[in-house]
Amino acid sequence: MRLKFNASSLALVAIAMLSTSAFAADDAVKIGLVTRTDSNPFFVKLREDAQAYAKTAGAEIVAITGKTHDDAAGQVAAIEDLTALGVKGILVTPSDAEALNDAIAKARAAGILVIALDGRVSPDSAVDATFATDNLQAGVLQGQWVRAALGDTAPRVALVDGTRGTVSTRERHDGFLKGFGLQEGAPEIIAQQNISNQAEAQTALENFFQKDPTINAVYTVYEPAAVSAHAVTSALGLAGKVAIGSIDGSCDGIKAVADGQVGATVVQFPGKMAELGVQAIVDYAKTGTKPSGFIDSGAVLVTDKPFEGIASQNSAWGLKNCW
Amino acid sequence: MLVVPARPDVAAKADESRLAAWGKSLRGHPLVGPALALLLLIIVFSFASDRFLTATNVSLVLQQTLVLGMLALGQTLIILTAGVDLALGAITVLATILAAKLAVGGVPEELALLLAVTLAITASTLNGWLVAKVRLPPFIVTLGAFTVLTAVSYLLSGSRSQTIPKGFLTLLGQGVSIGGVFVSWGIPTLLAAYALFAHILGNTAWGKHIYAVGDNPDAARVAGVRVERTLIGVYAVAGLLYGVGAWLSLGRIPSADPNAMANIALQSITAVVLGGTSFFGGRGKVLGTLIGALIVGVLRNGLTLAGIDSLFQDIITGILIVATVSLDQYSRRRST
Amino acid sequence: MSREIDMTSSPAIPAGTILAARALTKTYGAVEAMRGADFDLRQGEILAVVGDNGAGKSTLIKSLTGATVPDSGQIYIDGIPVRLTDPTQILGAGIGVVHQDLALSGELDLVSNLFLGREIRKPSFSGRVLRTLDRAAMANVAGEQLARLGLGNVSLTTPVRKLSGGQRQAVAIARGMAFGARVLVLDEPTAALGVRETAVVIDLIRRIRDNGVSVALISHNLPQVLEIADRIHIHRHGRRAAVVAPAETTLREVVGVMTGIDEIAA
Numbered sequence: 025m026r027l028k029f030n031a032s033s034l035a036l037v038a039i040a041m042l043s044t045s046a047f048a049a050d051d052a053v054k055i056g057l058v059t060r061t062d063s064n065p066f067f068v069k070l071r072e073d074a075q076a077y078a079k080t081a082g083a084e085i086v087a088i089t090g091k092t093h094d095d096a097a098g099q100v101a102a103i104e105d106l107t108a109l110g111v112k113g114i115l116v117t118p119s120d121a122e123a124l125n126d127a128i129a130k131a132r133a134a135g136i137l138v139i140a141l142d143g144r145v146s147p148d149s150a151v152d153a154t155f156a157t158d159n160l161q162a163g164v165l166q167g168q169w170v171r172a173a174l175g176d177t178a179p180r181v182a183l184v185d186g187t188r189g190t191v192s193t194r195e196r197h198d199g200f201l202k203g204f205g206l207q208e209g210a211p212e213i214i215a216q217q218n219i220s221n222q223a224e225a226q227t228a229l230e231n232f233f234q235k236d237p238t239i240n241a242v243y244t245v246y247e248p249a250a251v252s253a254h255a256v257t258s259a260l261g262l263a264g265k266v267a268i269g270s271i272d273g274s275c276d277g278i279k280a281v282a283d284g285q286v287g288a289t290v291v292q293f294p295g296k297m298a299e300l301g302v303q304a305i306v307d308y309a310k311t312g313t314k315p316s317g318f319i320d321s322g323a324v325l326v327t328d329k330p331f332e333g334i335a336s337q338n339s340a341w342g343l344k345n346c347w
Numbered sequence: 348m349l350v351v352p353a354r355p356d357v358a359a360k361a362d363e364s365r366l367a368a369w370g371k372s373l374r375g376h377p378l379v380g381p382a383l384a385l386l387l388l389i390i391v392f393s394f395a396s397d398r399f400l401t402a403t404n405v406s407l408v409l410q411q412t413l414v415l416g417m418l419a420l421g422q423t424l425i426i427l428t429a430g431v432d433l434a435l436g437a438i439t440v441l442a443t444i445l446a447a448k449l450a451v452g453g454v455p456e457e458l459a460l461l462l463a464v465t466l467a468i469t470a471s472t473l474n475g476w477l478v479a480k481v482r483l484p485p486f487i488v489t490l491g492a493f494t495v496l497t498a499v500s501y502l503l504s505g506s507r508s509q510t511i512p513k514g515f516l517t518l519l520g521q522g523v524s525i526g527g528v529f530v531s532w533g534i535p536t537l538l539a540a541y542a543l544f545a546h547i548l549g550n551t552a553w554g555k556h557i558y559a560v561g562d563n564p565d566a567a568r569v570a571g572v573r574v575e576r577t578l579i580g581v582y583a584v585a586g587l588l589y590g591v592g593a594w595l596s597l598g599r600i601p602s603a604d605p606n607a608m609a610n611i612a613l614q615s616i617t618a619v620v621l622g623g624t625s626f627f628g629g630r631g632k633v634l635g636t637l638i639g640a641l642i643v644g645v646l647r648n649g650l651t652l653a654g655i656d657s658l659f660q661d662i663i664t665g666i667l668i669v670a671t672v673s674l675d676q677y678s679r680r681r682s683t
Numbered sequence: 684m685s686r687e688i689d690m691t692s693s694p695a696i697p698a699g700t701i702l703a704a705r706a707l708t709k710t711y712g713a714v715e716a717m718r719g720a721d722f723d724l725r726q727g728e729i730l731a732v733v734g735d736n737g738a739g740k741s742t743l744i745k746s747l748t749g750a751t752v753p754d755s756g757q758i759y760i761d762g763i764p765v766r767l768t769d770p771t772q773i774l775g776a777g778i779g780v781v782h783q784d785l786a787l788s789g790e791l792d793l794v795s796n797l798f799l800g801r802e803i804r805k806p807s808f809s810g811r812v813l814r815t816l817d818r819a820a821m822a823n824v825a826g827e828q829l830a831r832l833g834l835g836n837v838s839l840t841t842p843v844r845k846l847s848g849g850q851r852q853a854v855a856i857a858r859g860m861a862f863g864a865r866v867l868v869l870d871e872p873t874a875a876l877g878v879r880e881t882a883v884v885i886d887l888i889r890r891i892r893d894n895g896v897s898v899a900l901i902s903h904n905l906p907q908v909l910e911i912a913d914r915i916h917i918h919r920h921g922r923r924a925a926v927v928a929p930a931e932t933t934l935r936e937v938v939g940v941m942t943g944i945d946e947i948a949a
Contacts, residue, residue: 063606065507188658217657221606222508226599227411231651234404235396248508252600259529276510551814552802555795559788566786570858571771571800630790 053083053309055302056106056114058099060090065274066294067117069347070141074115074298081306086111096123103127106136113137113305115298121146121191137308139315141297143191153315155300157292159192159271162323163199165334166269169288170241171204172331173267179241181206182232183216184225184253186245193218193245196271200243214239225249229256237262244270247277247289254285273326275346281326282339288327291337294347296321377623377631380671381638384621388642392649399652402528412644413519413533414439414599416637417592418611419618420540421471421585423636426619427548428561428581429628430478430485434470434492435589435615436608441500442467442593446516447509447603456515464590468583470496475582479575493612500605508604511597520598533595540588544633557581562629617664618643621671642667696762699726701897702747702778702866707756709742716742717753718921724866729888729898731908734918735941740901741870743918747899748780748868749773779859783870787855789844794818794825796843797858828857831894832887849880856887860896867891868899873907885911905934917941 057074059067071087078085086109088102096119104127106114114131118124118140128138128150140154148154171179181204186193206212214236217228225244229252233239237260244250250270257266270277273291280286304315325334326342337345393400418435425432446463450456470492477488511517522531548554556577559567568574597603616626622639624631643664650660696703704722708715716739724730734740745751747758749767757764760776767773773780787796798821804810805817822839829835834853837846843854852872859867869888873881888911892898902908908915909929917925917940925940938944 063501063506065505068506215651215654217651221609222602222604223414223596223600223607227647228651228657230407230411231648234398234407234648235652235654248602248604251510251602255600274507276508546813546815550816550818552804552816553814555791555799555802555816558790559795559799562788562790563786566788567799569770569780569782569786570796571774629788 053081053113053306054109054111055083055085055305056103056109056111057085057087058090058102058106058114058116059087060099060117060119061095062089066142066272066347070117070294070298073295074302077299077302081302083302083306083309085302090119096120099124100127103131107131107134110134111136112309113139115139115141115301115305116151117142118145125150137305137314139301139304141301142294144318148318153304154318155297155304155321156318157297157323158318158320159195160199160202161320162271162290162292163196163201164203165199165290165323165325166196166243166271166288167200167203167205168334169203169325169327169331169336170200170243170267170269172334173269173287173329174241177240179204179206179212180236180239181213181241181243182229182239183213184228184242184244184249185216185218187220188218196245197243200269204241204243219245219249222248222252226252226256229253233257233260233262240265241267242269244268246270246272247274247280247286250277250286250289251280254280271323273342273346275343278326278339278342278346281328281342284328287329288325288336289342291324291326291342291345293321293323293345378635378638381621381623381635381642384667384671385638385642385645388645388649392645392653395649395653399649402526404648404652406528406530406534408641408644408648409534409537410529410531410599411648412640413531413537413595414592414608415611415614415618415643416537416640417540417588417595419615419622419636419640420544420633421588421592422612422615423619423622423624423631423633424544424557424581424585424588425485426561426616426624426626427557427628427631428578429564430489430561430578430581431616431626432471432474432489432582432585433486433612434474434489434496435585435592436611437493437496437500438467438470438586439589439592439596439611440603440605440608441470441496441503442590443596443603443607444500444504444509444605446593446597447511448503450511450514450516451509460516460594463593464587467590467593468586471586471589472579472583475579478582479578497605504603504605506605508602508606510602513601516594516597517601518598519595520601531598533598536591536595540591541633541637548633553577553580558629614643615640617668620668623671694721696759697723697725698762700724700759701726701761702899703759703762704743704747705757705759707743707746707753707758709739709746709751709753715921717746717756720756720918720921721923722747722916723926724897724899725914727892727895727897728913729892729900729911731912731915732899732901732918733903733905733908733915733937733941738918738941739921740918744868744870744899744901748778777863777865778868779864779866780868781852781855781859781870781872783874787843787851787858790842792840792842793829793837793846793854793857794821794839796854797821797825797828799858825857828860829853832857832860833890834887847880848876849883852876852880852884853887856884856891860891864896866897866899868901870901871903872900873902873904881907905937909934909937919943 055078057071059071062068075085090098099119103114107130114136124145131138138151140151142156144154145151185197201208215232219225219228233256242253244253247270250268253268257263268287270286270289277289281289300321308314325336326339327336328339330336398404418439421435422432442463445466446459449459449462474488474492477483478485519533519536520531522529556572559572560574560577564574618639619636620626621642622635624635646660646663700723702724707717707720709717720743722743732740746753749770749772752768758767803817803820805815809815825839829837837850843851873884888898912929915927915929916923919941
C-alpha cells in the first residue's frame, strides 16, 4: 500500500510540475479528476471533455485514473494525494459507494469542494453534490420503449444485467422493470444473467433463446450486449420480432440503432457531467458558492421507432451526441 | 531363475472375468473421472430441460466452448511441463485487437490474421524463453505478461471494441446447416487441433519429451532431452493455438473487445484440471481437457436452461474441480 | 593382506583400464571435496567404491560422469585424456549412469523411458511426416535388452511409477545399459530395496559384468560389496586411500581404512 501511495505521489508531482511549467498560470483553478478506469471509453470521454472545458474556463485538470473498474483503494490514494496537492475541487467517479467516504471527508475538511460524477456515494451528503445520469430514469425510459414496442403481445422478457453488485447495474435493472410495469420475479421474466463483457452477453443470450425461443423483449445494460442480442436473434430467424433495448450512448451503440439492429438506447452524457463539474468548481473558486444535492446530467431515449407519449430523439441526433 | 518377482495379484488376475478386468483397467484410466462427470451432468440436465439434449443445443454448447477449448489446449501443454499460463487470455485478446485494427485499417484480412498469430506466438515464446533460460517461475512470468499485455490491449484499442465486417477474419464463425443444425467451421477446427495434439503427445518423441520435462526435468536432461528447447517450443506452440483462438473468437463475435476473456485463464485451468491433468506436470491427456472444457460449457448452458441463477455455475464448478480431482486421486491409489 | 596404497600422486594409467582419473581436485567454498583423487576401472570388473559420508565419493562420481567439472586433474577414457562438461557426453563414450534417484520419468512406460532422447520413428509416411514413433520396434529392442538381463517379465507398457522398487531399479539399470554401454556407474542401487529385491539386483549386476561390461558400484553396504566386488576402491578425505581385493581382506580392515583407524596396519 505504502509503495503504491508513494508511486502515485511521484506521478502526481510529475504531473503537477508538467502542468505548471506548461501553463505557468498559477492563478488557474486547479481541479482534481479521479476517474474509474481507462478501460471504458465513457471515462476517457469524460476526462477529455473535462480537460477541454477546463481550458476555456481558465482551469487546470490534474487527472488520476484507477487501475481497474473497482479500484477503490487506488481512488482513496488519489483523493489523498490531490488533497495534499491543495486543489480547489475534486471530481470523482466513485468506484464504490462507501469506501471513499473517509478520504472525501478529509478533503472537504481541508476546504476542497468534492463532487461525485456519474455515480452516487452513500450517503449522498458525503459529497457536496452529485452530477450524474439518473440510471433509474434511464432504465425507466428503456422499459417504457420496449413495452410500447411489444404492443398488444404478451411480454416474454430476458434481462442482461451488468456486473453483479454495482449501483448502476441495480438502478438500471429496477428502472427497466418500473418503466415496463413488471415486478421483480414476475412470470413474464423468462431469464436473467449478470455479464461483464460482450462474449458473456452473447453466450447468455444464446442460452436464453435456447431455453425459450418465445422471448420477445430483451433488456440490456449496455450496447455491446444489445448488438449480441441482435446477432443471436438473427441467427434464429427472429430478427425484427424481438424488441431490444439498451443504455449508454456510445457511438457504436447509436450506429446499431441507426442500422436497425437495436430498437432503442438511452444516451447518457459524460461530457455534460464533466462540464457541470468543472463549472461548479470554477464558480466555487470565484464566488465561494457550493452546489448541492443530485443534479441529473440527463438521459435521452434514442430510437428510429418513436412511440407517442415517450419523448425521444432519432439516431441522427444520437450520432451527434454520442461518445 | 533371475527374474524380478511378479506382483502376486498378477496370477490371480487371469481368473477374473473379462468384465471385471475391463473395469479394473478403466478405474485407473485418467479419463474415467472427467467422462463420468460430463455424463452425469448431461443426464441431470436432460431431465431438467427437454430442450437440453437437442441437436441445436449441442451445437450451441460446442460454439460456446470453442475459444475456451482452444486456449485450454495450449494451457494443457504448458501445465504438462509443470508450468501455468495466466497470460493466454491477454495474448488472445491482443491478437484479436491487432487483427481487427489492421483489417479495418485496410490491411488484407489474411495478412492481418497472419500478423496477429505471429504476435501471439512471439509473446508466448518470450514467456517460454523467460521460463526456460532465465529460469523464472511460469506463474510470475505469465502474471507479468498478463498485466503488460492487458494494458497494451487497452492502449492499442483506445479502450473501445472494434467491430469488423464479415470476411476471412470471421470465417470460423460461418459454417453449414446440417438438417437445420448450424455447424460452424470452428467446430472441425477445434476437433482437428485436439486430434493433432493427441497424436503429438501420444505418438511422437516431442510428446514424450514434454511429459518427461514436466515429470522430472533432471531425468530428461540426463537422458539427453534438450529441456530448454522443449520448454520454449511448448510455449511457442501454445502461442500458435492462442492465435487460432483469436481467430475463433472473431468468428464468434465479430468484434475485438479489450474487456473480453478477463476470466479465461482461470477457466482454462479449470478445464485442464477437470480433464484429469495433474497441475504439477507430467501427467494428463488433451482429450481430458476437451471433456473439461465441455463440462464448463455444459454447466453454463444447462443451468441457464434449467433457470438456475448463474452464481450456482461457479459454486458447482468449484465443487466439481475438487470432486473430480479427488475421484482421480482415489482411483489412482486403488490402481497402484 | 596385500594392498595397493597410492604413494605417488599420479601413477600411470595401466593397460586395460577403461575409465580413469588422476589427481582430481574440487572445492566448494571452504569444503575440499576432492584432494587429488585417483580412480581406475578395469575392463570387465565390478569395482566397488566405498567411503564414509563426506569422503567425496559423490563428487568423484559426478566428475567421472560429466555432472560436475573438477577444478584440476585429468579424466581418461581408454587411456585417452577427455574433458567432460555435460552429462550427455558420456552416452557417446559408452558410459551409462544410474543415479541414486533413478532419474526415470514416472509417468512414461518402460519403453519410453529406455528410449527417451533417442526414440525410433516409423520408416513409413506416418513416421516421416507425422513423426509417429515406432512402438513395435522400440518394444522389440527393449524386450531383447530386458531378456538379456533376465528381466523378461517386466511390463513394457505400465507407467514406471507403478512398478515395484526393484523393477524400477532394473529399468534404470537397463536404460543405463542400453545402446551398447561398456561401463555402468551405479550409485547406491540397493539402498532403497528390501532383501529379496536386493538379491535380484545383485544378480543383475553380476550378469552385466559377465557380459563384459565394467561396473563401478557406489555402495554403503560393505558386506554386499565384499560379496560382489572384484576390487574395492576405498575413498577417504577426498582421495583414494586404498584399493583392495575382497578375497584378501575383511570387513574390519575395510572399515579401518575408511575411518583411518587402520592406516598404518599391514
